[in-house]
Every structure is written in C-alpha cells, then in structure tokens.
Amino acid sequence: MQIADSIVAITGAGRGLGRAMAEYLAERGARLALIDLNEEDLQASVAACEKHGAETRSYVINVAKEDEVDSGFARIATDFGGLQVLVNNAGIMRDGMLLKFKDGKVADRMSLSQWQSVIDVNLTGVFLCGRAAAGIMAEGGKGGVIVNISSLSRAGNMGQTNYSASKAGVAAMTVTWARELARYGIRAAAIAPGFINTDMVAQMRPEILESLVKQVPLRRLGEQDEIASTVAFILENDFVSGRVIDIDGGARI
C-alpha cells in the first residue's frame, strides 16, 4: 500500500504514540481521521498534521462504546469517501497486583473495575473499531490494513494482570483477523512496543523506570518515531499480515 493519499484512522491520536504516528504519516501524504476522547488534545494533533499539509479531521469517540464507534466510523467514511487504514492505538493502564498480602491475610486485590476499565478500552475498543473499519473496507472493495498496538507486556508482567491480558488478546485478534479478512484484501498486523519515551511511561516512578531500562539490552527507551516508522513499514509491505512485530530494544526474551 502506498501511504500518500491513503485514508488513515488512528485511535488515541490526541497525544503520545498516536500523535507521533499521525505526524509521521501526515509528512508522507496520508489523509488522517484522528480519534480520541480529549477534544483539546485532538485539536493540537490536527494542527501538527496540518503543518505538513495533510487533510486532517478530528473525531471525539470513546472506543469502548459500540454506538459511538459505529456512528463515528460511518461519519469518517462519509467525510473522506472511504477508509483504507485503521491504527488501533488507544490504550490505558490501571496497574496493580492481583493480591496484596499482609500479616497472613489478603489486604488488597485488583478491583473488578480496575480489570474491566482496561479490558473495555484495550480489548473491547480494539474489537469494536476493528469490526467497524473492516466492514467499511470490505464494502469499499479496495481492501485495507489494520494495525493493532499490543505490548511487550502481552507475555505477562508483574502488576499488569489486566493490561497484559488485554494486550495478549489484541495479539490473538490480529492473527484471527489476518486469516478471516484476507479474502476481502484486508491485512492485519500488530506492533508490540517495549518501553517507549511517552506520557504513559512518564507516569512510572523513576526507580521503576530505571530498573526497566536495565532490562533492555540496548539500555534505553524507544523513541516514538521508532514505532511510527514500523506502522509505515507494515502499510508499505504488502506481504506483512498476521504477525506481531516486537520493537523493544531486545527486551523480550
């Protein structure tokens, strides 16, 4: 697929990796539908993309809500005259241990709401947006590409029962979609970033961050453009499908 003139929807595009991907693709001539919960952040992303001369529109959509996703993607298809690419990037973390044990007793547990909120956005959100986008792409008859953002944590990580489970689910959905949707000319692939230099990582305590970097053979955080350029690689290489590409400085064993 050629990036120039492709119609690309990116979720969670108000900041962080989503904004970096939007700018990277804007520079290369994509037409962009930017999705987020936060209107103000979206406006800043739109302005950044427009600096590169890209046609860019913003959509306030909660990816975890079926009606908002279905009506929002229908609007995108009408506004742009179709859809060729979806990057399922919106994601949240609500970390905590499954159990905390004190004086021989369970003192705390990961709450159901802590579990559910992450599953709703990271897993159900990817399902809902993927389903809506695939429908538009299949009906358009010209195929397309879905890129899902998983994580190094999909292999399991301390304090991330909810997040790890959601990201493993995203990896499994990617393989399933590659198999189911190839008949409509739609490819699906995922990226599993390691520790990338973003706001999400900035929320971590410095000592935790330091210990994380020590686990990376390259001894540094990844840069946002190193993920954005992987999105571009997936779009441009028509033989990539059904795989999760780890971009983590060698952190995954």
Ligand SMILES: NC(=O)c1ccc[n+]([C@@H]2O[C@H](COP(=O)([O-])OP(=O)(O)OC[C@H]3O[C@@H](n4cnc5c(N)ncnc54)[C@H](O)[C@@H]3O)[C@@H](O)[C@H]2O)c1
């Ligand atoms: N930053 C990292 O090191 C890292 C590593 C591995 C994976 N990831 C994944 O990459 C993606 C982006 O991460 P980031 O660091 O840029 O995060 P971020 O928190 O900086 O940005 C996430 C964006 O998603 C939006 N969002 C959250 N919930 C939403 C919802 N329900 N509907 C619509 N938009 C919503 C937020 O408003 C925000 O703009 C996430 O899926 C994350 O899990 C990040």
